[in-house]
Amino acid sequence: MRTYPAILGGEPAFAEQVPVSRPTTPPAEPLLRRVRDVLDSAMLTNGRHVREFEAEVAGFLGVGHAVAVSNCTVGLMLLLRCLGLRGSVVLPSFTFMATAHAVAWNRLGIRFVDVDAATWTVDPDSAAAGAVGAAGDAVAAVLAVHTFGAPCAVPPLSAVAVRHRVPLLFDAAHGFGAKYPDGTAVGTGGTAEVFSLSPTKQLSAGEGGLVTTNDGDLARELRVAREYGNPGDYDSAFVGLNARLPELSALLGRASLAEFPQWLERRRATALRYRANLADVPGVTFQQVPEGALSSAKDLTIRIDESHFGMSRDRLAACLSAERVATRCYFYPPVHRQRAYRQVTPSVSLPETETLAASVLTLPLYSHLSADVVDRICEAIRTIQQAADLIGESAPVGIGAPDPTNL
Numbered sequence: 491m492r493t494y495p496a497i498l499g500g501e502p503a504f505a506e507q508v509p510v511s512r513p514t515t516p517p518a519e520p521l522l523r524r525v526r527d528v529l530d531s532a533m534l535t536n537g538r539h540v541r542e543f544e545a546e547v548a549g550f551l552g553v554g555h556a557v558a559v560s561n562c563t564v565g566l567m568l569l570l571r572c573l574g575l576r577g578s579v580v581l582p583s584f585t586f587m588a589t590a591h592a593v594a595w596n597r598l599g600i601r602f603v604d605v606d607a608a609t610w611t612v613d614p615d616s617a618a619a620g621a622v623g624a625a626g627d628a629v630a631a632v633l634a635v636h637t638f639g640a641p642c643a644v645p646p647l648s649a650v651a652v653r654h655r656v657p658l659l660f661d662a663a664h665g666f667g668a669k670y671p672d673g674t675a676v677g678t679g680g681t682a683e684v685f686s687l688s689p690t691k692q693l694s695a696g697e698g699g700l701v702t703t704n705d706g707d708l709a710r711e712l713r714v715a716r717e718y719g720n721p722g723d724y725d726s727a728f729v730g731l732n733a734r735l736p737e738l739s740a741l742l743g744r745a746s747l748a749e750f751p752q753w754l755e756r757r758r759a760t761a762l763r764y765r766a767n768l769a770d771v772p773g774v775t776f777q778q779v780p781e782g783a784l785s786s787a788k789d790l791t792i793r794i795d796e797s798h799f800g801m802s803r804d805r806l807a808a809c810l811s812a813e814r815v816a817t818r819c820y821f822y823p824p825v826h827r828q829r830a831y832r833q834v835t836p837s838v839s840l841p842e843t844e845t846l847a848a849s850v851l852t853l854p855l856y857s858h859l860s861a862d863v864v865d866r867i868c869e870a871i872r873t874i875q876q877a878a879d880l881i882g883e884s885a886p887v888g889i890g891a892p893d894p895t896n897l
């Protein structure tokens with residue numbers, strides 16, 4: 491057994507870098523035949539594969555409508571636009587920057603609220619407090635995020651939205667395949683949910699997004715919005731965008747959706763394996779998934795308590811890099827600390843977000859990641875933790891940590 495961490499000159503756990511995420515792709519041959527058909531038909535956009543993909547997604551999720559768009563960011567932008575909102579949107583800062591960008595592009599106000607220390611999703615109490623703004627600054631919507639695939643607590647967030655008579659929306663970029671405690675799929679919650687089909691997400695079309703809703707009028711409006719706001723008569727009804735999903739991407743999405751149930755099962759099994767493996771490592775904890783809910787296991791993110799683990803999150807990331815295990819600090823810095831937002835919300839106080847963002851580390855997870863690799867990553871973390879005193883704070887730190895062979 492390996493007992494010497496690579497950062498101290500031991501043999502790295504892996505001969506080649508283990509990436510944080512890798513898209514799983516569907517079998518190539520049947521897909522390539524369909525690609526040839528699309529090329530022959532010369533219907534490269536606005537064709538039958540987008541329509542069929544939308545119908546298959548709506549059926550899979552059990553939702554009234556799925557509107558395919560070119561990515562999740564524009565899906566969120568168009569959703570906020572179609573709802574005709576005025577005022578400020580309540581949203582977490584502990585999220586990917588695109589959640590806030592969609593609000594900012596619509597020139598809506600931003601009210602960052604805190605996350606729950608256990609679930610890492612929007613804290614309903616903080617959302618309730620954040621929804622009460624200064625006079626003249628009405629709340630426009632609540633936009634929550636199913637962080638890392640764990641569904642948000644819908645009933646208390648819904649209560650906040652109902653109290654202010656505003657829509658409850660979800661950035662479901664991480665949520666495809668997740669289930670709410672009542673057994674319904676993420677995608678059916680609130681007024682609308684928006685998924686991402688980018689290659690780091692669990693279901694991919696290369697690039698792409700999906701807005702899902704049970705509101706037929708909203709779905710119709712979104713279909714016009716993704717088409718420049720042109721209802722078909724070239725008399726644009728409002729300022730839309732070109733946000734169409736190309737036919738070739740829809741093909742990839744359809745072929746991926748057919749395989750998705752198996753991929754999801756493997757992801758969940760891999761996430762459970764990490765949890766079981768690392769359960770007794772001091773100072774390592776996991777995101778809590780609400781009772782009865784099912785995470786999509788988009789990411790496997792651990793939280794490092796420095797005082798128990800023996801070193802900081804950043805030091806662990808450097809040690810794992812030396813083992814040739816790639817990691818990411820999702821989400822650090824939190825959005826309100828990013829340069830684009832520091833001026834927007836200079837005085838916001840988000841204590842849980844600050845502590846969480848400083849202590850999370852995302853480990854490799856993708857549906858075809860082997861159990862053996864997971865076991866070796868966990869073993870490496872255990873070895874690093876046991877050598878924490880030896881490693882100390884003296885070793886160099888940083889992404890692209892020292893080449894262990896030079897030590």
Ligand SMILES: *Cc1c(COP(=O)(O)O)cnc(C)c1O
Nearest residue numbers: 561562563586588663686687688
């Ligand atoms: C990836 C991601 C997005 C953006 O999705 P795109 O399809 O790349 O535009 C938005 N929100 C969250 C939480 C994400 O992780």
